[in-house]
Amino acid sequence: MKTSSSSIGWRVTATVIVTILFFTSPAEAHIQRGAAAGFTTGFCHPWSGWDHILAMVAVGVWGVQLGPPAIWLLPVTFPVIMSLGGFLGLIGCPLPGTEVGIGFSALSLGLMVASEARPPLWVAVFMVGIFGLYHGHAHGTELPPNESGLTYSIGFVVATGCLHGVGITLGLVHRWKAGAIALRVAGVVIALAGACFTWKAIA
Amino acid sequence: MTFPRPQKRWLTGLAFLMFAIGVPVRANAHLVTTGLGPVYDGMEHMLLSPDQWIMVVGLAFLAGLNGPSAGRAVLFLVPGAWLAGGCAGHFIPRTLPPLLPAVTLLMVGGLVAADLKSVRNFVAVIAGMLGFLQGYLNGVSFGAAGGISLMLLGTALAAFVIVALGAALVVDVRGWRRMVIRVAGSWMAAIGILLAGWTIRKF
Numbered sequence: 239m240k241t242s243s244s245s246i247g248w249r250v251t252a253t254v255i256v257t258i259l260f261f262t263s264p265a266e267a268h269i270q271r272g273a274a275a276g277f278t279t280g281f282c283h284p285w286s287g288w289d290h291i292l293a294m295v296a297v298g299v300w301g302v303q304l305g306p307p308a309i310w311l312l313p314v315t316f317p318v319i320m321s322l323g324g325f326l327g328l329i330g331c332p333l334p335g336t337e338v339g340i341g342f343s344a345l346s347l348g349l350m351v352a353s354e355a356r357p358p359l360w361v362a363v364f365m366v367g368i369f370g371l372y373h374g375h376a377h378g379t380e381l382p383p384n385e386s387g388l389t390y391s392i393g394f395v396v397a398t399g400c401l402h403g404v405g406i407t408l409g410l411v412h413r414w415k416a417g418a419i420a421l422r423v424a425g426v427v428i429a430l431a432g433a434c435f436t437w438k439a440i441a
Numbered sequence: 442m443t444f445p446r447p448q449k450r451w452l453t454g455l456a457f458l459m460f461a462i463g464v465p466v467r468a469n470a471h472l473v474t475t476g477l478g479p480v481y482d483g484m485e486h487m488l489l490s491p492d493q494w495i496m497v498v499g500l501a502f503l504a505g506l507n508g509p510s511a512g513r514a515v516l517f518l519v520p521g522a523w524l525a526g527g528c529a530g531h532f533i534p535r536t537l538p539p540l541l542p543a544v545t546l547l548m549v550g551g552l553v554a555a556d557l558k559s560v561r562n563f564v565a566v567i568a569g570m571l572g573f574l575q576g577y578l579n580g581v582s583f584g585a586a587g588g589i590s591l592m593l594l595g596t597a598l599a600a601f602v603i604v605a606l607g608a609a610l611v612v613d614v615r616g617w618r619r620m621v622i623r624v625a626g627s628w629m630a631a632i633g634i635l636l637a638g639w640t641i642r643k644f
Contacts, residue, residue: 310620314554314627321631328638378638387639388492388632395631399624 276386280393283377284401289340289435290373292428294398296347297366298405299421302412303354304362311359312366313402317395319367320374324394327378336379339372341435348429352422479588483595486579487603492542492636493575497600499549499629500568501607502622505614506553511561512608515568519604520597522572527593529573530580537578539640545571547633553626556619572600 284290294316301312326333333339346365349355357365377394408424411417487493497519504515549571552559579596583589611622 310617310624314624317631318554318627318634321634325634325638328635328642330642378635387643388636391632391635391639392491392495394635395628398631399628 276389277393279382280390281397283380283394284397288431289344291401292431293340293344293347293369293373294401295405295408296344296351296425296428298402298407299351299409299424300347300362301402302406302409303351303421304356308359308362309406311363313399313406315363315367316370316402317398319370320377320398321391321395323371323374323376324378324381325374327375328381333372333375336372336376337439338436339369340376341432341437341439343369343372344432345429345436346432348425348427348432351425352429353425354418354422479591480595480598482588483592483597484599486592487596487599492546493596494603495629495632496542496546496549496571496575497603498607499546499553499626500571501604502553502611502626503549504564504568504604505608505611506556506619506622507559507561507564509612511559511564512612514561514565516601516604516608518565518569519572520601522569523576523579523597523600524593526573526576527580527583527589527596530577531584531589534581534584539644540637541574542578543633543637543640545574545633546636547630550626550629550631550633554623554630556623556626
């Protein structure tokens with residue numbers, strides 16, 4: 239039986255990996271207790287609900303549709319104002335209608351993407367900022383106690399930025415005609431989902 | 442027999458390598474014998490404290506975005522102020538307001554995100570103040586540890602390296618790359634806002 243050299247390479251690699259896995263020991267590398275847990279919890283939090291995911295991706299896609307400077311201004315505005323909302327939530331300052339605001343954000347942003355709306359830049363920034371405030375407030379009030387505040391915040395902000403990045407990357411297909419149509423269809427889907435979230439929040 | 446030039450270079454390299462392997466001497470690299478352990482402790486302290494290195498990265502970006510002149514000033518100012526602040530913190534320890542790290546992070550991140558063309562002296566003053574403040578916090582917290590001067594030296598050296606790399610990275614960026622740096626600044630500001638919320642909730 240002939241065995242190719244690449245097959246031998248794979249076998250050797252697999253054997254080494256299995257051997258390493260059998261001899262694992264605790265790394266004990268983290269000296270800041272709870273820091274890693276804080277980052278992972280913070281990073282996972284924005285991915286925990288479709289209402290957040292769709293709205294944040296829609297911000298990125300809308301930014302691409304609007305072009306510069308909105309392509310970077312909207313994803314800058316959202317995390318900063320969202321953090322302000324998180325701050326209000328953390329210190330216990332109430333914001334009425336948070337869940338409705340979040341559902342409505344997905345609905346509105348979906349409609350903006352679907353219609354390729356081009357309002358003045360300040361209107362777009364204002365809209366995204368208001369919605370960011372609602373999303374941030376919800377996150378701020380839901381934050382788990384006993385986490386490392388700093389690393390949680392880092393994970394949280396980075397994950398939000400990544401979601402905008404996903405939106406911007408998806409939005410790059412806008413340069414092709416078929417891609418632009420696909421984005422508008424995606425906007426309709428986001429708007430429909432947003433309508434469901436809003437209905438649920440009101441009902 | 443004559444060798445072509447690249448082959449000659451290889452042979453020379455090989456000869457040097459054989460010589461280096463053939464004549465080993467004591468490395469004296471062990472920290473117990475050199476007494477340099479606290480220096481590495483200080484460097485590690487910096488790299489494992491996200492609140493500190495994120496702020497230093499922010500200062501490096503701020504300096505780099507304001508051109509080579511500001512970059513050169515900040516490169517030496519931050520480590521120097523860090524050492525001075527560390528000595529002050531060690532000899533005159535005081536409890537600083539707990540919101541200070543969050544506020545400084547917000548300030549530096551905001552300045553990077555705004556990308557305002559500042560005069561070199563303004564950037565230098567900001568960098569000096571924040572370097573002094575971070576050094577002071579280190580000086581207070583290192584108080585009980587042995588080899589404090591070497592530990593402070595380690596943190597200051599780490600700050601020097603981070604500023605050198607960070608400022609050099611952004612000193613000549615244009616277009617969308619500059620936007621990426623500004624987005625990173627907005628993330629720092631967002632982290633600062635959330636950290637302020639955590640701090641207020643804690644106290």
